[in-house]
Amino acid sequence: GESVGLHLPTLSVQEGDNSIINCAYSNSASDYFIWYKQESGKGPQFIIDIRSNMDKRQGQRVTVLLNKTVKHLSLQIAATQPGDSAVYFCAENIAGSGGSNYKLTFGKGTLLTVNP
Amino acid sequence: KAGVTQTPRYLIKTRGQQVTLSCSPISGHRSVSWYQQTPGQGLQFLFEYFSETQRNKGNFPGRFSGRQFSNSRSEMNVSTLELGDSALYLCASSLVVGYGYTFGSGTRLTVV
Numbered sequence: 404g405e406s407v408g409l410h411l412p413t414l415s416v417q418e419g420d421n422s423i424i425n426c427a428y429s430n431s432a433s434d435y436f437i438w439y440k441q442e443s444g445k446g447p448q449f450i451i452d453i454r455s456n457m458d459k460r461q462g463q464r465v466t467v468l469l470n471k472t473v474k475h476l477s478l479q480i481a482a483t484q485p486g487d488s489a490v491y492f493c494a495e496n497i498a499g500s501g502g503s504n505y506k507l508t509f510g511k512g513t514l515l516t517v518n519p
Numbered sequence: 520k521a522g523v524t525q526t527p528r529y530l531i532k533t534r535g536q537q538v539t540l541s542c543s544p545i546s547g548h549r550s551v552s553w554y555q556q557t558p559g560q561g562l563q564f565l566f567e568y569f570s571e572t573q574r575n576k577g578n579f580p581g582r583f584s585g586r587q588f589s590n591s592r593s594e595m596n597v598s599t600l601e602l603g604d605s606a607l608y609l610c611a612s613s614l615v616v617g618y619g620y621t622f623g624s625g626t627r628l629t630v631v
Contacts, residue, residue: 435618446523446609446622447562492562496617505617506575507552509562 411490413514422480424513426493431474433495437507438467438478442489450478450491480515488517521546523612523623531629537598540626544591544612550574551593552620553585556607565608568593569616600630 439447553565564577568587585595611620
């Protein structure tokens with residue numbers, strides 16, 4: 404049958420505002436988390452990552468927060484710019500048996516639109 | 520340095536045919552993973568290779584297969600194509616399994 408497109412959560416902000424994109428992850432055993440940005444026609448681009456032994460990590464204009472208690476991840480973008488408009492994915496990396504069989508599991512994504 | 524290179528960029532195939540997609544990882548990266556991206560299912564893991572060995576596999580039928588060569592380049596093959604196989608196929612490489620994945624721009628496969 405015909406597949407239904409994902410109804411992506413959307414976030415619309417004004418240029419210069421701060422953006423917060425949220426993500427709930429599924430596996431309490433996940434030990435590594437990554438945020439990716441995907442622009443139309445391109446592959447996902449790495450933004451920032453965080454390991455499970457941390458609860459906050461900062462990059463250039465971006466901060467990732469990890470709350471393991473409620474299995475929640477957030478990406479904060481400071482002074483959002485039109486070039487930040489894209490779909491943002493969180494991904495969790497789950498180690499398989501023996502610790503060597505990793506698999507990245509992606510969230511559904513959030514569409515960020517920055518209005519000039 | 521060059522990023523992850525996927526060829527071809529676009530492909531149109533007919534139902535029942537087979538297709539081979541290619542991925543050249545970043546120089547020095549030995550891990551290559553493949554993902555399927557569709558509007559309905561999002562990004563789904565297909566498989567990961569490291570040093571020519573498949574390390575992990577997602578929940579896809581046996582029509583989807585892959586391999587990795589000694590130079591770390593990887594190919595994935597889909598046999599007996601179905602309309603539902605139309606998707607963006609993404610390859611990602613990393614230095615080690617589990618961390619630091621860099622994605623290519625993907626191959627857009629359309630099955631008609």
